[in-house]
Structures are given as structure tokens and as C-alpha cells.
Amino acid sequence: MKKINKVLSTLVLSTVLAFSFAGPSFAAKQPDIDFIDVSHWNAEQGLPLSFYQTIKLGGVQGVVVKVSEGTSYLDPAASVNIANAKQAGLVTSAYHFGRLTSVGDAQAEAKWFDNALQKVGFNKDTDGYVVLDLEVTSGVTDRAKLTQYANAFIKQMRELGYPRVDIYSGSYFYNSSLNPTGLIINKPWLARYSASYQEPQWSNGKGAWQWSSTYKFSGFEHYGFFDVNDDFAGKYTSTNGVESATPVGEVKHIGSLSLVDYLKSIGKDSSFNARKALAAQYGISNYTGSAAQNLALLSKLKDGVQPAQQSAPSITTTYTVKRGDTLWGIAQKYGMTVAELKSLNGLTSDIIHPGQQLKVSGSATYHTVVKGDTLWDIARKYGTTVDRIKSLNGLKSDTIYPGQKLRVR
Secondary structure, eight states: OOOOOSSOOOOOOOSOOOOBOOSOOOSSOOOOOOEEEEOTTTOTTOOOHHHHHHHHHTTOOEEEEEEEETTTEEOTTHHHHHHHHHHHTOEEEEEEEOOOOSHHHHHHHHHHHHHHHHHTTOOTTTSOOEEEEOOOOTTOOOHHHHHHHHHHHHHHHHHTTOSOEEEEEEHHHHHHTSOGGGSSOSSOEEEOOOSSOOOOOOSSOOOEEEEEEEEBOTTOGGGOOEEEEEESSOTTTOOTTOTTOOOTTOOOOOOSOOHHHHHHHTTOOOSHHHHHHHHHHTTOOSOOOOHHHHHHHHHHHHTTOOOOOOOOOEEEEEEEOOTTOOHHHHHHHTTOOHHHHHHHHTOSSSOOOTTOEEEEEEEOOEEEOOTTOOHHHHHHHHTOOHHHHHHHHTOSSSOOOTTOEEEOO
């Protein structure tokens, strides 16, 4: 809080795999595993449907998927994890890792989270909770201010139409870096790891407890450690209002139709390149044709999920200059160029001073990759650099493909 085949075959689960614990040994009793949280660290391209079906049959009721971070990062496994978790019948929620340094930052990050949620197919009305993961101060040492920024994020998500919003943090961070009773969230989700049964210290209602980050599921050890959680308040396991979720132990099956066959049946191009471009529209990056990716894409298509219109959120925020700040450093922080920052603020020189309020972002700009494009060509077209485009889009290589949408500013 990490490739199988290009044509899918029927998934048959005949047995339920027992869970094995590889973390601390609890003296009294082991807490429940009501839900887990996942990110690309478990599987870079997303976890397969078979994993989610197995844990669902084993009693796990929910999953919280990492979707975004900051104002530009989209977790590369989010779209696949959300689709496959929902297809298995789990209560599916999503989280954003926050780096809040002001009210404006918090609002900008919330808007990016909303944008990313739409991209990966999360439904604000019929899916689970959206969660602010707040466990770093980002240099904010005033507890009241950090609490204010957390509340600004939560309020922004509510204003964007999300009826179920929560906060996650470590028990110590929650009690030492925030003012818990000042938060507008009750019954939060907290982490505390101990060799004995020792719950977190809640200050405004008992919510959920992440009691280990080193759990391994039997048969899926190759996916490494998982965060496991006990859901006291029922936020992450209640099927009330969550349309894709099924009762405890009841798993969904997608059937035997492959993605290729389905595309052919509706008269669509089923070639690898066409599937790759289609996957990009649904936020499935680095498409290789794996079973996890294909099942996720198939479920989205069959359920009628439409690709999000990736129009940039209009983000207007300000930054208060601190001692030691430079225009270059501020521009880097917000994915801008110095020229853009100066233009936005009407500056004629590079001189800034502590306490000065700067506008730091306007509407983002996106480019849809066409055949023959390279990162160097795109960077030159938009007056930016390859490194900045890679940073804005979380790219680890220079490989891009037609249909992919890249943020360039």
C-alpha cells in the first residue's frame, strides 16, 4: 500500500486453494482477511482473473486497487486489476497515493484521480470506495495544515460525484502527523503491523485494519507479498450499491469466449496491433496479449464500458514560494516548463521570493500517438523533452504505440 497467451481459453476452478500466512505469528488469533489491496508491484500487467476468483472463493470479499499518484501517474496495472476483480465478483475500490503540499495541490490531485478512475473503468456510482492514501508529509510539518489538505482532497472527490470516500494511513502517522478528530472522514482504514493482536489507535471510529503487508496466498507465491485487511466497519466488503459484487463465496465466470473471437463476432479487427490500440483506450498499458490483459479487456467490452474521454481536467492551483525554491524546481514539480510557468504568471524574469503566490498549472495537453511517432518527435512538436513526457506518463522505456494517449504538458 507487482504472459501467458494471446488467445484465451475457458477458466475452470475445481478447487479452492487454502491460504498460507508468511508474516508474523499471532499469539492469540489471526485477524480476518476481509479484503486486500494491490498495485503493479504484485503484477506489472495486472493480476489474472483466476487469482481473483480463487481468493473470492476462499472468503476474501473485496480489493482496493492502486490507480494513481500525484497529478500525472497512472498505475499501469490498475485497469486490468479493476476489471478482473469486478469480473470475479469482488467489492472493488480504488486508491490514490497523495503527496499534498497545499489546498490547491490536494484539489489538483483529486481531479487527476477522477480522471484516472474514468480511464481505467471505475464507476463512481456502482463501484466501491475511493481512498486517499496519505502516509507522507511531503515537507508539511504542521498537523493542522496537512489535515486541511486531506480534507480538501476528500471534499473535491465528493464534489466530483463520488459518494463513498475514505482515507488510509499508518496508525502512527494518523495520530502524529494529522489531527484525526479534524478529519471529515469517520472510521478510517489504518495500518499497524505487530507480532501480537494489536489494533491501531482510532480517534474517530473503528474502520478497517491493515494487519500485515507480508501475506502470501498458496498457489500464487510468485506474486509476492500482499497487504491484508480486517474490515470492521464494512466499508470494503458491503455489496450494498456495488453492482458487480456477488455474495460471500459466490464467484462470477466470464465463460469460454476469447477476446479474439468476441472481436470477430462484432465485426472488429482482432489483430494484435488492433487489440493493443484498443487496450490503450482503456488504460491497459504495455499490452502484450497476456491472459490477464485479454480477460480484462473482454469484460470491459462485454459489459459495455466506454473508453473515457481523456480530455484534460481543468486544474487551477497556486503554489506558495518557499526559501530555496527556483522556477526550474517548481516547474519540474508540476510537470511544466519554466517558460510555461513564467507565461502563466506574467513573469519577465526568473526572480521569485518566499511567500509569493504562483499559478502552477492550467489545463493539461495530450497527444494521441499515430503510426511513425517517436517520443523525440512528440517532444519537439510540443516544445518539451523526452524525459518530461516519460515522467508525466510513468513510462519506463521509449516504446510507444498507435492509439496511446500521452500527456505532453
